[in-house]
Amino acid sequence: MFFMAKKTDKGKSLYESSEDKKIYDRVLEHYEKSWDDLVSPNIAGFTEKEGMYLQKHLDSITNEETKAGVYDPRLATMSLERCGRVMAQNPSGKSLAMSADDRGKNMLMNMLQDKWVLPNANSQYTFLIKNRLWDFYSLMYGVMWALVDQVNTDNYSGPDLWLLPIRHCRPQPGRFSIKDSDYFGVSTWVTKEWLMARNKDSWHNIDKLLLKIKDFGSKPPGENDNNQRSLVENERQPNVVKEKDFKLIEVYTEYRPDRWITICPDYKDSQLVLRDIENPHKNDKIPVVAKYCFPMIDSIYGLGEFERGKTLQYALNSLWNLYLDGVKMSIFPPIQMVADDVVPSSILMEPAAKWLLTKPNSKIETFNASPQGIQTFQNTYQFLLGAIQHLGGSSDTTISKEADLQQGKTPEALKMQAARENTRDSWDRFMMEESLEEVMNRFVNLTVTGLDKNVELRLFSKEIQEIQSLYPDVVELVEGADRGIVKVSKKLFDGAQFDYQITKGSTYKAEQDQEAQNIQSLLNFTLNPNIYPLLMQSLQAKGKKIDIGELYQRSIISSGIQDWEKIVVDVTQEDLKAQQLQGQNQQTMQQLAAKPGSMEEYMANQMGPGMPKGPEAVQPPQSGPLSGKFQDPAIQQFADQMFGGGQ
Numbered sequence: 001m002f003f004m005a006k007k008t009d010k011g012k013s014l015y016e017s018s019e020d021k022k023i024y025d026r027v028l029e030h031y032e033k034s035w036d037d038l039v040s041p042n043i044a045g046f047t048e049k050e051g052m053y054l055q056k057h058l059d060s061i062t063n064e065e066t067k068a069g070v071y072d073p074r075l076a077t078m079s080l081e082r083c084g085r086v087m088a089q090n091p092s093g094k095s096l097a098m099s100a101d102d103r104g105k106n107m108l109m110n111m112l113q114d115k116w117v118l119p120n121a122n123s124q125y126t127f128l129i130k131n132r133l134w135d136f137y138s139l140m141y142g143v144m145w146a147l148v149d150q151v152n153t154d155n156y157s158g159p160d161l162w163l164l165p166i167r168h169c170r171p172q173p174g175r176f177s178i179k180d181s182d183y184f185g186v187s188t189w190v191t192k193e194w195l196m197a198r199n200k201d202s203w204h205n206i207d208k209l210l211l212k213i214k215d216f217g218s219k220p221p222g223e224n225d226n227n228q229r230s231l232v233e234n235e236r237q238p239n240v241v242k243e244k245d246f247k248l249i250e251v252y253t254e255y256r257p258d259r260w261i262t263i264c265p266d267y268k269d270s271q272l273v274l275r276d277i278e279n280p281h282k283n284d285k286i287p288v289v290a291k292y293c294f295p296m297i298d299s300i301y302g303l304g305e306f307e308r309g310k311t312l313q314y315a316l317n318s319l320w321n322l323y324l325d326g327v328k329m330s331i332f333p334p335i336q337m338v339a340d341d342v343v344p345s346s347i348l349m350e351p352a353a354k355w356l357l358t359k360p361n362s363k364i365e366t367f368n369a370s371p372q373g374i375q376t377f378q379n380t381y382q383f384l385l386g387a388i389q390h391l392g393g394s395s396d397t398t399i400s401k402e403a404d405l406q407q408g409k410t411p412e413a414l415k416m417q418a419a420r421e422n423t424r425d426s427w428d429r430f431m432m433e434e435s436l437e438e439v440m441n442r443f444v445n446l447t448v449t450g451l452d453k454n455v456e457l458r459l460f461s462k463e464i465q466e467i468q469s470l471y472p473d474v475v476e477l478v479e480g481a482d483r484g485i486v487k488v489s490k491k492l493f494d495g496a497q498f499d500y501q502i503t504k505g506s507t508y509k510a511e512q513d514q515e516a517q518n519i520q521s522l523l524n525f526t527l528n529p530n531i532y533p534l535l536m537q538s539l540q541a542k543g544k545k546i547d548i549g550e551l552y553q554r555s556i557i558s559s560g561i562q563d564w565e566k567i568v569v570d571v572t573q574e575d576l577k578a579q580q581l582q583g584q585n586q587q588t589m590q591q592l593a594a595k596p597g598s599m600e601e602y603m604a605n606q607m608g609p610g611m612p613k614g615p616e617a618v619q620p621p622q623s624g625p626l627s628g629k630f631q632d633p634a635i636q637q638f639a640d641q642m643f644g645g646g647q
Contacts, residue, residue: 020273034170043227049306050231059314066321078392083135093502120156138291142304148442150450159446189248205272291435323377334367393424441500451490519555
């Protein structure tokens with residue numbers, strides 16, 4: 001549910017005066033005007049696009065003139081594949097304090113976002129799934145809106161993201177973007193229990209509203225106007241509007257930059273304002289973010305892939321169904337006969353059937369339709385596929401070069417087509433990153449204002465050491481210096497404001513083979529003995545370094561090696577003790593080597609009594625290749641040293 005914003009106490013006298021009735025009338029006017037002037041004219045288009053997603057035939061030829069009922073979901077498949085590539089993983093980026101360079105606050109905020117906010121911002125779905133759906137529905141509708149607000153539960157208190165069904169959104173008519181709008185309305189349907197649980201400091205008139213509602217329920221979604229329900233709801237929940245136990249109450253909130261106002265539009269005579277609070281985000285922004293497929297300068301809905309390819313998709317479906325009906329006609333052709341020449345009860349449409357004729361020499365003939373339509377199917381189908389692929393900036397080697405006249409099917413042409421597809425993916429990725437950067441920016445600042453209790457982060461040694469140097473009081477070690485808990489409180493961010501910069505391309509996952517090749521090339525370049533010293537020196541001058549171990553681990557993972565974690569393993573306590581002992585031994589040997597006679601005395605003590613006190617000369621073999629002299633003087637000198645020949 002929405003409306004989880006920070007509590008704000010506004011004077012109750014406002015709700016007991018006639019002022020709230022004026023507010024109610026104004027908000028209700030916006031509610032109705034937005035539906036009549038903006039939402040309602042686009043309902044038919046929404047339904048068509050949802051039909052293409054659900055593979056429902058909405059074109060007249062397929063519905064009225066064919067019976068096969070086949071659907072070729074090219075547009076939906078292309079869009080699903082695109083959002084899977086573009087939103088392969090959650091975004092990464094940097095939180096930057098707007099004050100002077102505050103490395104400590106930036107570091108803590110980045111850790112909060114990665115380890116606290118994103119894993120817990122899972123209302124509706126997980127954050128990654130919501131982002132994929134956000135991208136896909138924007139390709140379908142042209143735009144998809146999401147609400148950013150605060151959520152407060154027993155397990156999580158922080159920012160979250162909710163996807164808004166497009167029929168439930170009521171933008172301001174005459175405005176072509178949210179940034180230019182004075183308000184943006186959102187409807188949702190709630191239960192009586194949900195309303196009764198609202199905080200009385202910011203919600204009012206709940207009891208008066210419930211007295212107006214008979215049977216503790218209003219009208220479910222769509223009972224007033226079935227257009228408020230999507231095609232999916234009408235197809236999969238057709239009887240929900242008739243169930244008395246499912247009655248819900250429509251609650252409409254008008255989000256303005258400076259205030260949020262909530263009413264119940266079902267009971268216009270009551271003129272009850274349920275909530276009127278100052279914008280709890282205190283950022284002078286409407287808390288709704290848009291993700292566009294292709295934005296337009298004269299429509300707030302934008303342009304989507306489904307709208308651009310609708311006629312081609314309909315033509316493809318019609319062609320398939322006409323073709324299959326034609327095939328059926330050719331397999332079971334119509335039969336011409338004179339009714340009086342055949343006994344009707346003997347007519348059986350099956351192989352080897354015997355029909356009884358009433359007259360000799362009666363004729364029973366099949367009707368031979370022209371095969372021209374069936375013969376031209378393949379060419380027409382190829383042309384339509386080529387057009388749809390061109391629409392999506394994609395390519396398909398199964399389409400003949402005669403049908404796809406864009407660039408041909410040579411290896412070079414296919415490479416150019418792949419580059420064009422990457423360009424289209426890059427465009428969608430750019431639009432997604434623009435929206436995500438806005439969302440993450442709001443997440444960061446909501447984390448500052450909404451952090452009402454300490455957050456515990458479990459971290460490992462490198463992160464712990466870095467935080468300890470800046471905020472030693474917040475670190476609590478668990479296992480020596482290897483693991484620990486960092487307790488982050490609101491006071492650490494007092495007075496701080498943040499900006500957020502997304503890492504470009506961080507949501508996009510490259511092909512595994514290409515990624516493995518890139519990492520291997522980087523590893524080889526970094527470890528080049530001619531480059532490594534200069535590279536380390538340059539990075540050190542900038543306060544940076546390269547983690548060779550992490551780079552090597554990434555190269556193993558990207559190579560696809562199974563059970564790679566058995567190759568790169570965690571250091572155990574035994575390993576640490578062995579390393580410590582080895583270091584002590586090396587230090588001892590170095591100290592002994594610096595003093596004449598110390599090494600012999602140390603070895604004698606290590607060997608104990610009864611053992612030889614010094615090295616004995618090793619006797620060379622009396623026969624064999626080492627018994628004589630070597631032609632190479634260097635080898636001979638080495639042999640003399642090894643076997644005492646030079647003594």
